[in-house]
Amino acid sequence: MTNDRIAQRCICCASIELDRSPAVLMPFVAKRVFGHEPVEITEEWGLRDLQQGMAYTLCASLQCQQCGVLFLDYRFSDQEMTQLYHGYRDERYNRERQYYEPNYGKASPHYEGRAEYVGDVENWLASRVPNNPSVLDWGGGSGLNTLFLGRSKLTHIYDISSVATVEGVEAVSLETIEQHQYDLVICSQVLEHVPYPHELLKQIAGALDEHTLLYLEVPNEVLIRENPGNKKLAGLKRHWHEHVNFFTEQSLRELVQYAGLQVHEIMNLDVNLGWRTGNLVGLIAKRIK
Ligand SMILES: [Zn+2]
Numbered sequence: 001m002t003n004d005r006i007a008q009r010c011i012c013c014a015s016i017e018l019d020r021s022p023a024v025l026m027p028f029v030a031k032r033v034f035g036h037e038p039v040e041i042t043e044e045w046g047l048r049d050l051q052q053g054m055a056y057t058l059c060a061s062l063q064c065q066q067c068g069v070l071f072l073d074y075r076f077s078d079q080e081m082t083q084l085y086h087g088y089r090d091e092r093y094n095r096e097r098q099y100y101e102p103n104y105g106k107a108s109p110h111y112e113g114r115a116e117y118v119g120d121v122e123n124w125l126a127s128r129v130p131n132n133p134s135v136l137d138w139g140g141g142s143g144l145n146t147l148f149l150g151r152s153k154l155t156h157i158y159d160i161s162s163v164a165t166v167e168g169v170e171a172v173s174l175e176t177i178e179q180h181q182y183d184l185v186i187c188s189q190v191l192e193h194v195p196y197p198h199e200l201l202k203q204i205a206g207a208l209d210e211h212t213l214l215y216l217e218v219p220n221e222v223l224i225r226e227n228p229g230n231k232k233l234a235g236l237k238r239h240w241h242e243h244v245n246f247f248t249e250q251s252l253r254e255l256v257q258y259a260g261l262q263v264h265e266i267m268n269l270d271v272n273l274g275w276r277t278g279n280l281v282g283l284i285a286k287r288i289k
Contacts, residue, residue: 010064017065021234030057069251075195133183139190143169201259
């Protein structure tokens with residue numbers, strides 16, 4: 001596996017068989033990551049060979065012809081990821097985002113409270129983890145939606161967004177993680193955002209001991225869900241936002257195996273967020289003994 005700036009291989013299975021199609025990076029992401037702003041190329045630019053009109057940050061949609069994952073060709077650096085997610089969904093973040101996306105946040109009151117579907121995931125996992133489990137949530141933000149919150153022995157969160165944590169949650173460093181054993185490690189709604197998911201999963205795998213259950217959760221994106229097995233999706237994906245990876249079940253299995261883990265179960269769950277419905281993929285994995 002390589003960490004290319006512009007992906008040359010599949011981010012899940014390393015295949016070089018990629019289908020490609022042009023797309024644009026949405027302005028909010030382009031602004032935070034690259035400092036780009038949409039611009040109109042006018043006559044005053046004096047560019048003889050270019051057509052006039054709006055220019056946006058150009059990118060490509062890539063789809064792996066082996067495992068089916070659909071992804072953005074740009075892979076952001078650590079610094080760019082920090083810029084993109086700094087103060088995630090706080091007042092300043094929302095204001096900056098609303099500049100490009102006027103309706104952002106207005107119809108989504110779920111950002112304020114704990115998501116209802118979290119209870120369904122807890123029910124699915126409850127018989128598989130001890131009562132009052134010790135929990136590490138990798139990328140869990142404030143901890144608002146961390147599983148088993150309020151009935152865990154301990155809840156640690158590791159996150160780059162620097163948002164304040166809710167009561168009962170402790171934000172921890174990698175050093176602290178190394179000193180603990182966890183019954184449950186969660187990585188929920190994170191993998192779709194990260195540039196090198198194989199690297200993240202390897203890192204997470206290092207925090208598991210042989211009893212730890214790993215719960216991974218990603219959105220089952222509409223384009224993937226409505227086109228099962230279709231390897232010609234690149235041309236249908238014309239814009240990219242903060243979800244830079246659209247996973248298929250097979251691509252998730254590839255990632256988990258790469259990290260030296262074994263998939264135990266996979267489930268699909270319909271999610272009703274009040275303002276919209278969706279579907280997610282939940283996966284349980286453990287270390288190979
Ligand atoms: Zn692949």
